[in-house]
Amino acid sequence: MDLAGLRAIKAVADTGSVSRAAEVLNCVQSNVTARVKRLEQDLGVELFHRMSRGMAPTPAGRVLADYADRVLRMVAQARDAVADAAGRGGRLAIGTMETTAAVRLPPILAGFHADHPGVELTIVPGPTEHLLGEVLAGRLDGAFVGGAVEHPDLFVRLAFEEELVLIEPASGLSSESGRSTLIGFGRACAYRMRAETAMREAGRVPYRVMEFGSLDAILGCVAAGMGVTILPRAVVERAPWSTMLTARRIAPDLARMPTSFVRRTDAVETVSLRAFLDAVALASPLALARQPPPRWTGLNLSKAAC
Template sequence: MDIRQLRAVVTVAEVGSVTRAAELLHLVQPAVTRQIRTLEQELGVDLFERTGQGMRPTQAGAVMVERARRALNELERARAEVQPAPGEVTGIVTVGLLESTSDLLAEPLVTTLARDRPGIELRLMTAYSGHLQRWLDDGDLDLTLLYNLDSTPSLNVRPLLRERLWAVAPASAGLDGGRPVPFAEAARHPLIAPASGHALRSLVDAAAVRAGSALDVVVQTNSMRVQKQLVRAGHGWTVLPGLGVATDVARGTLSAAPLAEPEVWRSVVLGTPRSGRTPPAVDVVARALVRLVESAVTEGTWPSAHLT
């Protein structure tokens, strides 16, 4: 098993075609086919099957692709770290951002690092907290924002802030950020909610119990964008961090207000792996991200948030 075989397997899986993979790898098609067949013979299993839609990994092939991609990423990181210019911090850093924070933090983080640390290659991933935590545990992220999480045997957690959750409604509802909405009032409307088991959904369900309110969940989704889209279309209300709807409220496409009776809060933390050394580039990016978060809270661009 060698690097060329791993690259061939990953590339064919990504593009679904030996011909296209050969073009991307700057090889002739028979060379790519030979690399895959040699690896299959070594492993004693088929890694791909031909379908009408192209080359599709088998069950064994999917496992191999996942592990090969991770191995290739680690080799890229090693190369970047051991070949720096004198006095320059270099490396590849993969950062996870909560979906609700990406509009506020992604561009400033890229701008800051491009200006101050051009030797760092930044990779950004956005998702809900549960997905980000799993990717961090699996080694696919170097650091990530998470919420409502304490340190675990595998993760170091640094508390950053607490933020209040808001009721989000169509613009015609006329919610006002200066007038909190009782939870019971929000619960009287059909609810577009994250899927059961999601951390944000758990906060909403717990608040409903405290308020003595039954929820009428009409749609469950794992996408904040879809939540807001369905609210705009009049299918119901939803609950999101104020940061996630600040732009929509400013544009007049949604209305929103903090929840009350009870208030509902979430804590945002920075998570990093507990095991292994922390590369200098990861430390640099972590400090830059923390500074951006603190500035957003102190300058008031992160609604209903308080530093911890």
């Protein structure tokens, strides 16, 4: 059993066919088939059901594919950690909600890049539910997510705390249609969930929802009078939106929204990741790195936000 064999097993299990696995691995199909057969012979079990259209893992194949995923993830982490410790820089892939990327991260990233120019840092935006899945799968080293989260495989630490507000055009809403139209991200977003609750509690029912995938698109549509949204106050306080939009308070129990940083419990905290969290701490009033020894809490995926 070697790494190449484990990569083949995982690729076939993930894609459901030898041909697609060969594309993922950038090799010929015969190599993938040979590695799968060799592992089946070594272990004395069938790892896949061969069907007319593709392959499906057997119970034994699912077990091995799960171990292959963990082993390959640990190997990648070990390589990055060694490069990191040797002072050759490292690689970090950090996920973030779009609002956090727009408002909180620019000064953090500027300071981190100035102090650690050798680190290859990738920022991946997305809604919380997607980011949590990417962290759990090991494709992200960590992510900034919104709302209360709980999962046994995640370390969670409070990074920022946002005040959510109802955002309307500064010129006011001229129609009942705009007053009862909620503009926001998709359902995987925590702000969306809070926004719908706030609309109901404010009596703005029935209401309709217009979904957009970009923060500026949401704010632009609100500024045009097409509807309202609920987002962090810090978003609307930036230029040019501060002169085009107005913020109204919502109920305190809906307004408070924590943003946490999550990573896998079994992930190695590299020098680069620790330095990144230190940079977050310098910019955050909650001072991540200066808190008492971390008391990690969990995030409830059913309450995930964007």
